[in-house]
Amino acid sequence: MTAADLRDLAVDIAHEAGELARRRREEGVSIAASKSTLADIVTEADREVEALIRARLSTERPGDGFLGEESGGGEGTTGITWVVDPIDGTVNYASGIPLYAVSIAAVEGGADPDGWTALAGVVRSPVIGETFSAVRGEGAYVNGVRLRIAEPGPAGALLATGFGYDSSTHAGDLATVGRVMPMARDLRRGGSAATDLAYVAAGRLDGYFERGLSPWDFAAGALLVQEAGGVFLRPEGRDVTRRLNLAGGSRVVEELRLRILETA
Numbered sequence: 440m441t442a443a444d445l446r447d448l449a450v451d452i453a454h455e456a457g458e459l460a461r462r463r464r465e466e467g468v469s470i471a472a473s474k475s476t477l478a479d480i481v482t483e484a485d486r487e488v489e490a491l492i493r494a495r496l497s498t499e500r501p502g503d504g505f506l507g508e509e510s511g512g513g514e515g516t517t518g519i520t521w522v523v524d525p526i527d528g529t530v531n532y533a534s535g536i537p538l539y540a541v542s543i544a545a546v547e548g549g550a551d552p553d554g555w556t557a558l559a560g561v562v563r564s565p566v567i568g569e570t571f572s573a574v575r576g577e578g579a580y581v582n583g584v585r586l587r588i589a590e591p592g593p594a595g596a597l598l599a600t601g602f603g604y605d606s607s608t609h610a611g612d613l614a615t616v617g618r619v620m621p622m623a624r625d626l627r628r629g630g631s632a633a634t635d636l637a638y639v640a641a642g643r644l645d646g647y648f649e650r651g652l653s654p655w656d657f658a659a660g661a662l663l664v665q666e667a668g669g670v671f672l673r674p675e676g677r678d679v680t681r682r683l684n685l686a687g688g689s690r691v692v693e694e695l696r697l698r699i700l701e702t703a
Contacts, residue, residue, distance in 0.1 A: 445545040446559035453541045457565030488525035506550045508655045522658035528631030537566035542633040544658035560659030562637045571637040579666035588669035589642035595624035596645035599635040636660025640667035646687030
């Protein structure tokens with residue numbers, strides 16, 4: 440399979456998975472467990488949707504590796520690993536907020552994001568009806584329309600961020616917001632990292648910053664940003680347990696990096 444074939448497979452699976460997630464939300468949500476904290480929930484639908492994705496991939500690509508938010512990882516023999524978030528934005532999903540997405544990426548080089556190369560990525564928003572997709576070296580698209588990173592206007596950058604579920608980190612996150620607001624026109628906090636990254640790629644947001652993302656949160660979205668002409672950066676900093684993630688045009692990302700890391 441070419442990288443474009445991997446993208447096409449991911450699109451097909453993401454549509455099926457997104458429809459299952461949407462249908463289960465209409466039927467009612469059952470909370471299965473909490474993860475890192477009481478606020479970090481997983482629904483029965485998260486597990487069911489990831490099981491569907493994993494089953495489809497094992498049928499279509501039985502030798503590939505897998506890294507999923509709910510079911511963990513498994514090494515493959517082909518050099519390709521699928522990095523999956525079945526429902527990115529679970530709290531939104533459980534609360535009836537339609538801003539959530541299925542995120543699927545195919546990478547080579549293993550399950551460590553510092554060592555992999557993303558080949559294809561898809562972010563599917565089932566309620567909104569948008570499919571963001573990218574192939575390395577071939578651009579990024581939403582529903583067939585090519586995406587381009589935006590540059591901030593005179594009023595400043597429209598930025599997005601997210602906060603971790605651990606309440607002990609919130610003061611630091613709010614302090615970070617204070618450091619970046621002088622460059623911002625306004626700030627959005629959507630609750631789905633994959634969607635935020637897709638919106639950066641689409642030029643709807645000028646930049647994005649958030650600490651502590653997991654690989655499945657950004658695997659597909661980072662490729663979307665890069666293929667839309669932008670930068671996705673995970674600079675090292677003093678807070679190694681909650682690594683910073685930055686996305687946007689090169690100038691926005693550099694200013695975010697300086698404001699967050701150099702002034703901390």
